Amino acid sequence: MREEVIVRVGAKVLAPFIITFGLYVHFHGDYSPGGGFQAGVILAAAIALLALVYGLDAVQRVVTPRFVRACAALGVIIFAGVGVVTMILGHNYLGYNALAHDPKHGQHYGILGVELGVLVTVFGVMVSVFYLFAGRRGRTQ
Amino acid sequence: MLLTLLAAAGLALLKVRNLFAVVMLAGIYSLLSAGLFTVMDAVDVAFTEAAVGAGISTVLFLGALALCGHHENKPGHTPLLPLVVVLLTGGALVWGTMDMPGFGDPANPIHHHVADHYLEESYSEIGIPNVVTSVLASYRGYDTMGETTVVFAAAVGVMILLAGRLGRRPRPEGKGGSG
Amino acid sequence: MSLDLLVSHYNYWVVIFLMMVGFYILISRGNLIKKIVGLNVFQTSVFMLYISMSKVSAGTPPILVDPYGEADVLFSNPLPHVLILTAIVVGIATTSVGLALAVRIKEAYGTIEEDEINAIEARTEATG
Structure with a gap:
């Protein structure tokens, strides 16, 4: 698809908006539909769009496979880490009330942290799976 | 109605033998079901289904098709046995739904176990809408x-x-x- | 009575129909990718069953517009939404594992048709 001008320009224009929308969905998930799962998938879709239009190699130079693999693991660590932090602060595992003096603020921080973990994992997993499927093409045919 | 459209998409999935068309139909099916989720008040779920089903999963299926080829052979054996199995299972499930409470009734038991607590207390306990x-x-x-x-x-x-x-x-x- | 039953159970029955379409694709088609598509249809129909059960007539999405509940607003049940939300993402992850298996089978056998794979297996067993 490298010669299609409209597709290339369209993708270039759309991608930043998709990424911004993904982050909006993540951080506004407390007030409206959205959250880590959706945001991770939307960000991964932006990467997939760019990779389909500009080729896998160009995208992999920016978002390296190593980075997305690390993301997939890091998200689980963030999620579990929030639980460990609340335990260190003397509450139950994942008991967010420990994170601030006001339990509501604590819940808020805890949810944001946990959703961040979900976002990072889902993004990493989806993009690395996509890379694996797309990157195998050259070798089998 | 959306449900009927969904049933049509499902039947088309069954018939079509070109796998590219099947994958595209599966994407349409996902999008229709996302619309159905919106109608049934599950906006978060609809959001996820639209992003996952119509977005990422179509791309993954296309990636797999590029590796596996996109033609499906004719089914070799007679479809009679699977049909009988499916009809029997479906009949049993329909029979099972006879005991289910009606669609959308606020008095259904599912709505009175923990859901009341979530809806009434979550704002004072968690503080997000x-x-x-x-x-x-x-x-x-x-x-x-x-x-x-x-x-x-x-x-x-x-x-x-x-x-x-x-x-x-x-x-x-x-x-x-x-x- | 029977019309009442039809109206109140129409959702469930269409869901069961879709479930059976997915099941039929799964057990009657030999192509592995088609089987995975059938599995996806089956999965989505289960999601629809859950969401059907969570719906309350004349309810609204479970986002508190009036947080302290003074106004009398009817919300749909949020719990099935949560379960299905995570199930969708887990579903695509497991689907990708299935597709990866199909790709490896294609590389090992040169085909993803079940009967051809069985024939190859039978031949190698007979000769080896």
């Missing part, structure tokens, strides 16, 4: 953590399967997959 998020991340935090781990484990499985022996890439990043 989207009940789905507060149940997802706080009341059922363990659940979500397990699911995140499952997603991660699935990715590890795909890496083991696809980045193995054949997958020794010319680029240096491929080295992580050989282990």
Whole structure:
């Protein structure tokens, strides 16, 4: 698809908006539909769009496979880490009330942290799976 | 009505033998079901279904088709036995629904176990308006953590399967997959 | 009575119909990718069953517009939404594992048709 001008320009224009929308969905998930799962998938879709239009190699130079693999693991660590932090602060595992003096603020921080973990994992997993499927093409045919 | 459209899309999926068309129809099916989820008040679910079903999963299926070829052979054996099995199972399930409470009745038992607590108390306990998020991340935090781990484990499985022996890439990043 | 039953159970029955379409694709088609598509249809129909059960007539999405509940607003049940939300993402992850298996089978056998794979297996067993 490298010669299609409209597709290339369209993708270039759309991608930043998709990424911004993904982050909006993540951080506004407390007030409206959205959250880590959706945001991770939307960000991964932006990467997939760019990779389909500009080729896998160009995208992999920016978002390296190593980075997305690390993301997939890091998200689980963030999620579990929030639980460990609340335990260190003397509450139950994942008991967010420990994170601030006001339990509501604590819940808020805890949810944001946990959703961040979900976002990072889902993004990493989806993009690395996509890379694996797309990157195998050259070798089998 | 959306449900009837969905049934039509499902039947088309059954008939079509070109796998590219099947994947596109599956995308349409996902989008229709996302519309149905919106109608049934599950906006978060609709959002996820639209992004996952119509977005990522279509791309993954196309990637797999590019590797596997997109023609499906005619089914070799007679479809009679599967049909009988399916009809029997379907009949049993329909029989089972006779005992189910009617669609959309607020008095259904499902709405009076923990849902009342989530809807009435979650704002004073958690302090965020989207009940789905507060149940997802706080009341059922363990659940979500397990699911995140499952997603991660699935990715590890795909890496083991696809980045193995054949997958020794010319680029240096491929080295992580050989282990 | 029977019309009442039809109206109140129409959702469930269409869901069961879709479930059976997915099941039929799964057990009657030999192509592995088609089987995975059938599995996806089956999965989505289960999601629809859950969401059907969570719906309350004349309810609204479970986002508190009036947080302290003074106004009398009817919300749909949020719990099935949470379960299905995570199930969708887990579903795509497991689907990708299935597709990866199909790709490896294609590389090992040169085909993803079940009967051809069985024939190859039978031949190698007979000769080896």
